[in-house]
Amino acid sequence: xxxxxDVIIIGGGIIGTSIAAxxxxxxxxxxxxxxxxxxxxxxxxxxxxGIRCQFTTPINIQFSLLSLKIFKNFEKLFRVDPxxxxxxxxxxxxxxxxFEGLKAGAKLQRSYGIDVDTLSPxxxxxxxxxLNTGDLAGGTFGSEDGYAGPYEVLQGYVKKARERGxxxxxxxxxxxxxxxxxxxxxxxxxHGDTISSPVVVDAAGPYAGIxxxxxxxxxxxxxxxxxxxxxxxxEKLPEExxxxxxxxxxxxxxxxxxxxxxxxxxxxxxxxxxDTDFAGQIFAATHAxxxxxxxxxxxxTNSWGGLYAITPDNHxxxxxxxxxQGFLIAGGFSGHGFQHSPATGIVATxxxxxxxxxxxxxxALSVERFEKGMLNREILTAxxx
Numbered sequence: 533x534x535x536x537x538d539v540i541i542i543g544g545g546i547i548g549t550s551i552a553a554x555x556x557x558x559x560x561x562x563x564x565x566x567x568x569x570x571x572x573x574x575x576x577x578x579x580x581x582g583i584r585c586q587f588t589t590p591i592n593i594q595f596s597l598l599s600l601k602i603f604k605n606f607e608k609l610f611r612v613d614p615x616x617x618x619x620x621x622x623x624x625x626x627x628x629x630x631f632e633g634l635k636a637g638a639k640l641q642r643s644y645g646i647d648v649d650t651l652s653p654x655x656x657x658x659x660x661x662x663l664n665t666g667d668l669a670g671g672t673f674g675s676e677d678g679y680a681g682p683y684e685v686l687q688g689y690v691k692k693a694r695e696r697g698x699x700x701x702x703x704x705x706x707x708x709x710x711x712x713x714x715x716x717x718x719x720x721x722x723h724g725d726t727i728s729s730p731v732v733v734d735a736a737g738p739y740a741g742i743x744x745x746x747x748x749x750x751x752x753x754x755x756x757x758x759x760x761x762x763x764x765x766x767e768k769l770p771e772e773x774x775x776x777x778x779x780x781x782x783x784x785x786x787x788x789x790x791x792x793x794x795x796x797x798x799x800x801x802x803x804x805x806x807d808t809d810f811a812g813q814i815f816a817a818t819h820a821x822x823x824x825x826x827x828x829x830x831x832x833t834n835s836w837g838g839l840y841a842i843t844p845d846n847h848x849x850x851x852x853x854x855x856x857q858g859f860l861i862a863g864g865f866s867g868h869g870f871q872h873s874p875a876t877g878i879v880a881t882x883x884x885x886x887x888x889x890x891x892x893x894x895x896a897l898s899v900e901r902f903e904k905g906m907l908n909r910e911i912l913t914a915x916x917x
Contacts, residue, residue, distance in 0.1 A: 536727065619774050621775050626668055731884060751863075754841075759799075846910065
């Protein structure tokens with residue numbers, strides 16, 4: 533293993549590998565990526581792969597637009613098909629307050645050139661007659677939104693990074709971050725190796741807070757359990773349906789092969805448990821049948837638990853920590869890490885190489901915002917996909 537590196541990335545999920553891939557094109561020095569398990573086996577392997585521009589803060593919209601541009605050209609850039617399905621995103625509102633929030637969000641999105649339809653319950657029923665719309669106040673639909681394959685995208689990043697010389701080590705947990713005089717000096721691994729470096733990137737997903745503690749700083753990133761379920765093949769619905777979100781209950785559904793992927797509840801208990809439970813299956817099935825009645829004939833065949841990396845305002849933290857020179861945070865995406873991974877790779881590379889991000893203004897994502905009380909405010913409660 534290398535004794536020195538110009539940059540060390542901690543975390544081999546979608547964010548860490550994206551940074552490695554984009555950084556490898558802009559840096560001539562040594563980049564080392566360390567993953568405590570296997571690449572992508574954490575949150576990346578357990579995410580739904582959603583990609584959308586329907587956010588209600590400028591910074592998230594800007595990250596989505598930049599990322600969508602990369603996803604549309606992903607196969608050309610990374611020589612891996614991301615399996616992007618532009619099925620659209622359909623947000624459903626059950627209350628007038630929720631619908632007003634959706635309409636305000638759509639107005640903001642249109643100001644960025646995003647094509648979003650504001651729909652009445654009657655219009656929703658005409659376009660997707662299999663939906664129960666009797667309790668709805670309205671909805672919005674973004675036709676360019678959709679979903680892609682997390683595994684495929686991860687492999688694209690890893691392929692690019694390795695081809696460009698990034699040293700990637702799996703099953704190599706970092707157990708200590710070395711600092712001196714307010715500066716990063718390197719890391720120690722569980723195998724006893726020490727690597728000196730002036731830059732360490734914390735891309736550890738739900739474990740980012742623990743990594744930061746090893747560096748002697750604190751960041752407000754916590755793990756939150758989520759559950760997902762899949763069904764057996766079910767052909768009584770169209771081959772392609774929008775990724776459909778019921779805002780009122782925090783439930784969503786999309787195609788997964790010939791069956792469906794259905795969300796379970798988000799646990800209010802913060803922690804690292806990945807187990808699913810029967811109550812989660814009841815939640816998923818009940819809301820599926822309520823919103824799409826014909827799904828009473830579907831069968832749930834598989835389930836898994838995963839972890840979101842949550843911040844107090846459901847927005848990422850990206851930037852160097854002000855109290856520790858060389859410690860770059862890229863985490864806390866609150867359910868949006870996969871879809872914002874291309875933009876994150878780009879801006880993190882700019883921060884490392886140039887000291888500042890030029891493609892996007894990322895001040896809204898600084899870690900200092902929490903102490904300054906400058907939190908990002910979603911018009912609606914942030915939806916995690």
